[in-house]
Amino acid sequence: MMNNPGFNELMDKYLAGKASKAEWDELKGMINKGDADEAIKDRIDAEWDNGALETDVPFERYHEMIANIMSAESHIANIIPLKRSRRNHLRKLAIAAIMVGVLVLPFAGWWWWHAGTTKAPVAQTVPAKAADDIVEVQTKFVRLPDGSTVLLADNSRLEYNRDFNDGKREVKLWGEGYFDIKDLPGKPFVVKTGKLSTLVLGTAFNVKSSADQQQVVVTVTRGKVKVADEKNNYGVLVADQQLSVDMTTSKVAWAKVKSKEVVKWKDEFLVLDDVSLEEAAVMIGDKYHVKILFANESLKRCRIAGTFFHHQPLEKVLTIVCGVANAEYTICPNDKVILSGEGCTNQ
Template identity: 40%
Template sequence: SRTIKWPIAITSAAAAILLVATLLFYNGSFNKKELPQQITQTVEQPAKNVKDTQRRWLKLPDGTTVVLNAGSKLDYPDSFDGVSIREVSLSGEGFFDVAHNASKPFIIHTGKLKTTVLGTAFNIRAYPNTDSITVTVTRGKVMVQEANKTLAILTPAQQLEWVMQYPATINKKVNLPEVLAWKADDLIMDDLTLEEAALLITKRYHLKVAFMNERIKNCRFTAAFLNRNDLSQVLSVLGDITGTTTNIKDDIIYIDGPGCESL
């Protein structure tokens, strides 16, 4: 299978961290040549057939993002170009945030069921050692089918549970925080500026963020921290990605560095 190269991929089993960080400085680059060494490193990862005992955060070729729970597997193609349908196969549990494309429906195959969406966010649980599949929608609308039979069209906070030995399905309203508890502590920074990331850090760790250089705010990056991580770990990784330094004093995080060239 093909491999994709990420400018940074850091995994720490001991801290239960999975980080995928990609420099996406669309509006400019650093104005200094002394970049952190990690920025130039590449780590190859299996992209077509992704399975891991740890949780994973993935960005598919169309921009769709997926958080895979431990022990889950996702199969997807190298590219969705030249096809009329975006199709993937899931074994296990995953939270999908599907990039909208009205002309290319997104289909997830899970055993005998398939879930079709245009652009939405939802959770699917379909582990091979269980006889049931559950689909829960958090945003938008999805259609769940068995063969050519439509089982349900789900809207936000609705869940379908399909059990193999019973022909009927259970369709109910659910408590979304309970369903998504397995990923509640994730800190996802997908194509954000440091200024936008600061808002997430403030909300998570209850500390204010102050920028010592206005140019830092526009530095754009992608990083995913799965499970609740210590603030020092998060700041250390962000520093490696963006070339910034941090100092915490009186409940304020001070961020400094050269920033990005265009502002």
């Protein structure tokens, strides 16, 4: 093992969430310069061999880890290998993840690296402060234990109980979120924003609340929801309807809206939710107006999950995706991109 006490000391503090800003900057500098390549490899190998890195982690622990990882205040990070990666891709993916501040979760190959930076505009988060029976997350894309998904706007967070899927499905929202809810008969889904509750039975909708949670706006894009608080039943909304509630006066305002315009903010995100690289290529191509071609057909079978924020440059997205998929990219004239490489040979 490479003897690099300076790096190992900084990494220990970083993973423990105790690194100062100066120590975080020093560690990031080592990684960016390539001074710590061997130490990083040795560290991951050691953690893997010691069994410290689990390959089977309960679902709710992932969001708890992500909340810690994304803590800009504490400079917390975590590395969770799913399968041993090719070492020559380690530094490239690590640096890219730190630079972009994205979540990369390769379900079918390799490992998961997520890093938060102190001032990254692409991943604004706060430390998790939840009790033991609560999971609090502020990652941008959340897959709940029941299969429902939530996309959170900037400065927003979500909270739910660990027994979320055992009975009533209930979450608490601060800020704005777009929900796509899985229909489970007998298990209603409730979103709480302050004293207001939005009851769902299989639908897609947007909820936005003010900072003090006294102004709440619910917009339905698909299906229907029921909105109420402890004293009032405000009614049922269907697609393209919007309800605004002033919690201080209980005044409500109904509106017919183009829901796609209301939730247009979510189009700023590129969400790859456990898709094949072939599917990802179509989504990336549509977003960046390029045509992605494969030099190696086996690459298409690689699976990837990741969330990219706020119009990240195509090159950064491709760097992350190719780092996970053991691939390389070439940007060609006429808005074409060619993906090549061995791919996920273990799939």
